[in-house]
Amino acid sequence: MTDGVSSRSARSTTGSSSDVERAAQPRDETPPTSGLSRRGLLGLAAGVGAAGLALGTGAGAAAGVAVGRSREREGTASVYDYFGEHQAGITTPVQDHLHFASFDMMARTDRDDLVSLLQDWSYAASRMTQGLQVSATGAVGGSPEAPPDDTGEALGLPAAGLTITFGFGPTLFETADGEDRYGLAAQRPALLERLPAFLGDDLDPGHSGGDLCIQACADDPQVAVHAIRNLSRIAFGRARLRWSQLGFGKTSRTTAAQATPRNLFGFKDGTANILADDADALAAHVWVSSDDEPAWLAGGSYLVARKIAMLIEIWDRVRLAEQERIIGRDKGEGAPLSGGVETTAPDFTAAGADGDAIDVDSHVRLAHPEGNDGIRILRRGYNFVDGNTDLGRLDAGLFFLSYQRSPEQFVRLQRSLSTDLMNEYLRHVGSGIWAIPRGARPGSYIGAELFA
Amino acid sequence: MSRIRTTRALAAVAAVGVTALALAGCVAKADVEGADALAVTSTDTACDVSAATATSGTLTFDVANESTQISEFYLLADDGLRIVGEVENIAPGASRTLTVVAQPGDYFTLCKPGMVGEGVGRTAFSVTGEAVAATGDDAEQKQQAVDLYAAFVKDQVEQLVPAVDELVAAYESGDDEQARTLFPQVRAFYERIEPVAESLGDLDPRIDYREVDAVAEGLDWTGFHRIEKDLWVPAEDALNADGETPAWQDWAPSTDEERAAFGDQLIADVGELNTYVHSDDFQSALDSQGIAGISNGAIGLLDEVATGKISGEEDWWSGTDLWDFAANVEGSKMAFSLVKDFAVAKGDDGATLAGDIEQGYADLDASLAAHGSLADGFVTYAELTDDDKREFTDLINALAEPLSQLTTTVLE
Numbered sequence: 001m002t003d004g005v006s007s008r009s010a011r012s013t014t015g016s017s018s019d020v021e022r023a024a025q026p027r028d029e030t031p032p033t034s035g036l037s038r039r040g041l042l043g044l045a046a047g048v049g050a051a052g053l054a055l056g057t058g059a060g061a062a063a064g065v066a067v068g069r070s071r072e073r074e075g076t077a078s079v080y081d082y083f084g085e086h087q088a089g090i091t092t093p094v095q096d097h098l099h100f101a102s103f104d105m106m107a108r109t110d111r112d113d114l115v116s117l118l119q120d121w122s123y124a125a126s127r128m129t130q131g132l133q134v135s136a137t138g139a140v141g142g143s144p145e146a147p148p149d150d151t152g153e154a155l156g157l158p159a160a161g162l163t164i165t166f167g168f169g170p171t172l173f174e175t176a177d178g179e180d181r182y183g184l185a186a187q188r189p190a191l192l193e194r195l196p197a198f199l200g201d202d203l204d205p206g207h208s209g210g211d212l213c214i215q216a217c218a219d220d221p222q223v224a225v226h227a228i229r230n231l232s233r234i235a236f237g238r239a240r241l242r243w244s245q246l247g248f249g250k251t252s253r254t255t256a257a258q259a260t261p262r263n264l265f266g267f268k269d270g271t272a273n274i275l276a277d278d279a280d281a282l283a284a285h286v287w288v289s290s291d292d293e294p295a296w297l298a299g300g301s302y303l304v305a306r307k308i309a310m311l312i313e314i315w316d317r318v319r320l321a322e323q324e325r326i327i328g329r330d331k332g333e334g335a336p337l338s339g340g341v342e343t344t345a346p347d348f349t350a351a352g353a354d355g356d357a358i359d360v361d362s363h364v365r366l367a368h369p370e371g372n373d374g375i376r377i378l379r380r381g382y383n384f385v386d387g388n389t390d391l392g393r394l395d396a397g398l399f400f401l402s403y404q405r406s407p408e409q410f411v412r413l414q415r416s417l418s419t420d421l422m423n424e425y426l427r428h429v430g431s432g433i434w435a436i437p438r439g440a441r442p443g444s445y446i447g448a449e450l451f452a
Numbered sequence: 453m454s455r456i457r458t459t460r461a462l463a464a465v466a467a468v469g470v471t472a473l474a475l476a477g478c479v480a481k482a483d484v485e486g487a488d489a490l491a492v493t494s495t496d497t498a499c500d501v502s503a504a505t506a507t508s509g510t511l512t513f514d515v516a517n518e519s520t521q522i523s524e525f526y527l528l529a530d531d532g533l534r535i536v537g538e539v540e541n542i543a544p545g546a547s548r549t550l551t552v553v554a555q556p557g558d559y560f561t562l563c564k565p566g567m568v569g570e571g572v573g574r575t576a577f578s579v580t581g582e583a584v585a586a587t588g589d590d591a592e593q594k595q596q597a598v599d600l601y602a603a604f605v606k607d608q609v610e611q612l613v614p615a616v617d618e619l620v621a622a623y624e625s626g627d628d629e630q631a632r633t634l635f636p637q638v639r640a641f642y643e644r645i646e647p648v649a650e651s652l653g654d655l656d657p658r659i660d661y662r663e664v665d666a667v668a669e670g671l672d673w674t675g676f677h678r679i680e681k682d683l684w685v686p687a688e689d690a691l692n693a694d695g696e697t698p699a700w701q702d703w704a705p706s707t708d709e710e711r712a713a714f715g716d717q718l719i720a721d722v723g724e725l726n727t728y729v730h731s732d733d734f735q736s737a738l739d740s741q742g743i744a745g746i747s748n749g750a751i752g753l754l755d756e757v758a759t760g761k762i763s764g765e766e767d768w769w770s771g772t773d774l775w776d777f778a779a780n781v782e783g784s785k786m787a788f789s790l791v792k793d794f795a796v797a798k799g800d801d802g803a804t805l806a807g808d809i810e811q812g813y814a815d816l817d818a819s820l821a822a823h824g825s826l827a828d829g830f831v832t833y834a835e836l837t838d839d840d841k842r843e844f845t846d847l848i849n850a851l852a853e854p855l856s857q858l859t860t861t862v863l864e
Binding site: 106108141145146147236237238240 | 812
C-alpha cells in the first residue's frame with residue numbers, strides 16, 4: 001500500500017463483486033455501481049492497494065475467480081495471478097497468442113510520471129488478467145457523457161490465460177546521449193545494454209529497442225490485443241507506443257504437458273526448452289538471483305526480443321533432406337538426426353552416411369548447451385505473418401523471445417549461431433532487450449523496488 | 453475536413469474562448485452604472501476608449517455608436533482572439549453597456565461597425581490589481597459561457613465574410629499568386645469553428661468538401677477545395693487524395709466563367725453561414741446544448757486534426773494542412789478555456805484534469821511553432837518528416853485523452 005502512493009492524485013477506490021464483468025465464470029452482468037472513475041484510474045494512488053484487496057476477496061470470493069493459485073489447465077478458462085514473486089508470462093504455460101508492445105517515455109515526463117504510469121499499468125493489468133474490465137465502470141458502466149474507460153472488445157470474453165509482463169529497457173535508465181531522465185542511471189543493471197551487432201543483422205530502428213515493453217499473451221488474440229490497446233491508451237501523454245508485434249502459434253513450450261509446437265519452417269521448435277517445473281534450471285539460467293547485481297532485479301530476468309524474418313518462399317523450395325540437415329532434426333518426429341525420438345538427446349559424435357549425422361553447422365548443434373558451456377535460455381517466441389512485402393512475399397517469421405538470467409547467455413548463443421546453415425533463410429530485422437523486474441507484490445506495483 | 457462527420461458535429465458546435473474572468477459576467481445591460489464606467493465611442497474608423505487601464509473588478513463600458521452602421525464592441529484576451537466580453541447590435545446613434553468582471557491582465561479593445569471583418573481601433577487595454585472572485589450562480593455563469601461561445605463563433609464568421617470576398621476577388625481576376633497567399637489564411641476563420649458549419653446540413657459540403665468526397669456522394673464539387681485545385685494545378689500524372697484516381701480525370705482547370713460561378717457560390721454560402729450564426733436558431737441550438745456543447749466542440753476540433761490534418765488529406769493540392777491544423781487547435785483551446793473553470797470548480801480531480809489539458813495544449817503549440825505560425829505561415833505538409841507527424845500524433849493523443857473527460861467532468 002505504501003508503495004502504491006502516486007504523486008498525481010489520490011482517490012481511494014473500492015472493489016465489489018460487481019467489478020467482475022467478464023470473469024471466467026460465473027459472469028455477473030450487474031452494472032457496477034461503485035468504483036473507479038477514469039481519473040481515479042489515471043491517478044491511481046490508493047487504487048493499487050484497494051484493487052489488490054478487491055481481487056483477493058470480493059472478486060475472488062464472489063465470482064469464483066482463482067486468486068492465490070494458478071490454474072495449470074490450459075485454454076480460455078485459465079486465470080493466472082498478476083501478483084507474485086515472479087512475473088507471470090515467463091514460466092506460464094505458453095499461450096496461443098501474443099501482442100508485444102514497446103514504448104518510449106514522452107518528452108517532458110518526470111520520475112513521478114513514470115511511477116504513476118507503472119502504478120496505473122499494474123492496476124489495469126491486475127484486473128485484466130483476472131478477466132475483469134480495465135476499471136470498475138468499464139466499457140458501459142460509466143457516464144454516457146464520457147468515453148468508456150474500457151474499450152469493450154473483450155466484454156463477455158474470459159481471461160483466456162492472459163498474462164501481462166513488463167520490462168525496462170536500457171534507455172529508461174539512461175538515454176543514448178547519457179541523459180538520466182528519471183534519476184535511475186545508478187540503478188541500471190551493468191549488463192543491460194543494447195545488444196551487440198551480430199552477423200546478418202538487418203535491424204529496423206523502428207522495430208527495435210524501447211524504454212518499456214509489455215508482453216501480453218493469451219489464448220484468445222482479442223484478449224491480448226485488448227490488453228495492449230488499453231495499456232497504450234492509459235499511457236497516452238506519458239509513454240508512446242514505439243512498435244508492437246502480433247504473434248500466433250507459440251513456437252516453444254514451457255511445460256512437459258504441452259506438445260512441442262512448430263515454427264513456420266515446419267519444424268518442431270524448443271524441444272530442449274527450460275520447463276516450468278525445472279526449478280534448478282530456472283534458478284541457474286532464468287531468474288536473477290539475490291546474489292546477482294543489482295539487488296532490485298532479484299527475482300526478475302532479462303528479456304531479449306528478436307524479430308526474425310523468414311524467407312519462407314525460398315525455404316519451401318529446399319528439398320526435405322537439406323531442410324533436415326540444416327535443422328539437425330527430422331521434420332516429422334522432431335528426433336535428432338543421430339536417431340531416437342524427439343526427446344532423445346542428440347549425439348553429435350554419431351556418424352551419418354557421409355560425415356557427421358548432425359551437421360557441424362546445423363541449428364540444433366550450434367544452439368545446443370553442449371557446445372555452449374551448458375548455457376540455456378527459456379524461449380517463448382511466436383510465429384508472425386504481417387501480411388506481405390512489396391515483393392509479394394509473405395512478411396513472415398519468428399518473433400523470438402527469450403528469458404535469461406544474464407544477457408550474456410543470449411549473446412553467447414547468438415554468436416554460436418553465426419555459422420548456422422539456417423541463416424541463409426533468416427533476416428534479423430528487430431531487436432530489443434529489457435530488464436524484467438520481479439512480480440508486483442500484492443498492494444504494490446510493478447518495478448516498485450526500483451523506486452524504493 | 454468535413455465529410456462523414458455531420459452527426460457528431462451537431463453536438464459539437466464549436467469554439468470560443470474566454471479566460472477566467474469572462475465567466476463572472478459580461479452581459480450587456482443598459483442600466484448598469486459603475487464607478488469605473490469607461491466611455492467608448494465607435495465610429496466608422498475608430499474605437500476610442502476613455503482609458504487604457506483599469507483596476508480589476510466590475511468594469512462597465514458605455515459604448516456609443518457614432519458610426520453609420522450597426523456596431524459591436526469587444527474586449528479580447530491577450531491573444532487577440534479570445535473574447536472576454538462583447539456587446540452587439542448597437543444601432544447607429546444608440547448606446548449600450550458592457551459589464552465584465554475583469555481579472556488583472558492584458559487585453560485588447562475593438563469595435564466592429566458593420567458587424568463583419570476584423571474590426572477597427574484595436575487598442576491595448578490593461579487591468580491591474582488583485583484577482584477577483586467570480587460571482588453569480590452556476591446557471592448564470594454557464595449561460596454566460598454559452599453566450600461568449602456564440603459571440604466567438606459570430607466573430608469568426610464575421611471575419612470570414614470579407615476574407616472570402618478578398619480571396620474570391622483575386623481568384624476571379626486571375627491573380628493566382630495573391631489567391632494562393634490568401635487561401636490558407638482565409639480558411640483559418642472557418643477551421644476555428646468548423647463543427648458549427650458542419651452542423652448545417654448541406655452547407656459544409658458546398659463550402660469544404662474535397663473532390664473525392666463530392667464524387668463519393670454524387671454532389672457538384674464547389675467551395676474552397678475546388679478553388680484550391682485551380683490555384684495549385686496538379687501535374688499530369690498526379691493522383692487524387694484517394695491515391696488512385698488520376699487528378700485530371702473528370703477535371704480541367706476552371707474557365708473564367710467557371711471561376712466566377714465557383715467564387716460567387718462560395719461568397720453566397722459563407723453569407724448563408726453568417727446569417728445562420730446570427731439567427732435565433734443558432735442561439736437556441738447552443739442554449740440547448742449548454743456547456744457540454746462547448747466542451748464537445750473542443751474535442752471535435754481535435755478529432756478533425758487527428759483524422760484529416762495529420763494525414764495531409766485536407767489540403768491535398770496546396771499542402772496547407774498545418775494552417776487548418778493550427779486553427780482547429782486554436783478553436784479547441786478557446787472552447788476549453790470557456791469551460792475550464794467549471795472543471796476546476798469540481799475539486800482536485802477537475803483541477804488536475806484542467807492542468808493536464810493545458811499542458812497538452814502547450815506542448816502541442818510548442819511543436820506547431822517549430823513549423824511556423826498562422827501569422828507568418830507554415831511549412832507545407834510535404835516538408836514534414838515522418839518523425840514530425842509522429843510527434844504531432846503523440847501530442848494529440850496526450851491532449852485528447854484527458855480532453856475527452858472534460859464534458860463528463862463539467863457535467864458531474
